[in-house]
Amino acid sequence: MANKRDELISHANQGLSKEANEGSVASFLAKTKLVRQAQAEKGLMPVSGRLIFAMDATMSRQPTWDVACSVQADMFEVAQLHGSLATQLVYFRGTSECRASRWTRSAKEMTGWMERFDCRAGRTQLGRILQHVKNEARQMHIDAVVYVGDCLEEDPDRIVGMADDIGRSGIPVFVFQEGADPMASDIFRQIARLTGGAYGQFDANAKSKLANYLKGIAAFAASGRDVTRLPDELRKQLPGPKA
Known part of the structure; x- marks a missing residue:
């Protein structure tokens, strides 16, 4: 013993x-x-998902642009746990500038692009971003679109009509609004609803909330649209089963 x-x-x-x-x-x-x-x-x-990351880069957006830039590495790190995510940056600023990057799977490359640009005064150009999404969707499968902005200075009917077209293509758009401009809130919610996406709000004191949104959607896109990867606030807005 x-x-x-x-x-x-x-x-x-x-x-x-x-x-x-x-x-x-x-x-x-x-x-x-x-x-x-x-x-x-x-x-x-192999690419497991594609995400278009679109931002309003007019002057009022600089703080949010900096936050989005800082969270890029975290987005890719989270996404790579579920596959290989390709991301494209699209932004508008000034009076007529609206640009799209090439597709990349590198957080370093995406962050490098964002660090080269600053925000400039101008009017919103959300319509041009939505048209770009429609054009890209004709060439390839897109799993999700993220748009971050605060206001809308365009024809609401035109914007809603374009969102409906995107929704018919099966591309969910996740819209995140800084602040609470009432007209923009209404249209942004409609964009999310028509495309089968979701809407969220954040303010200058809740930047971590935006980071949480972005990391969740990166995982969602990279994992074949696994809704369990989304934050509860967004997941509950999606149509269909919420498993």
């Missing part, structure tokens, strides 16, 4: 073995994550 000393040694060894195993698993997962990130950036992994 084993004495108490032997039992203590046995238990201690079991504890060490457990810690060693847990450490090995953690190390393996960390290495796997780095490999997946490297493969995604080099284009070696």
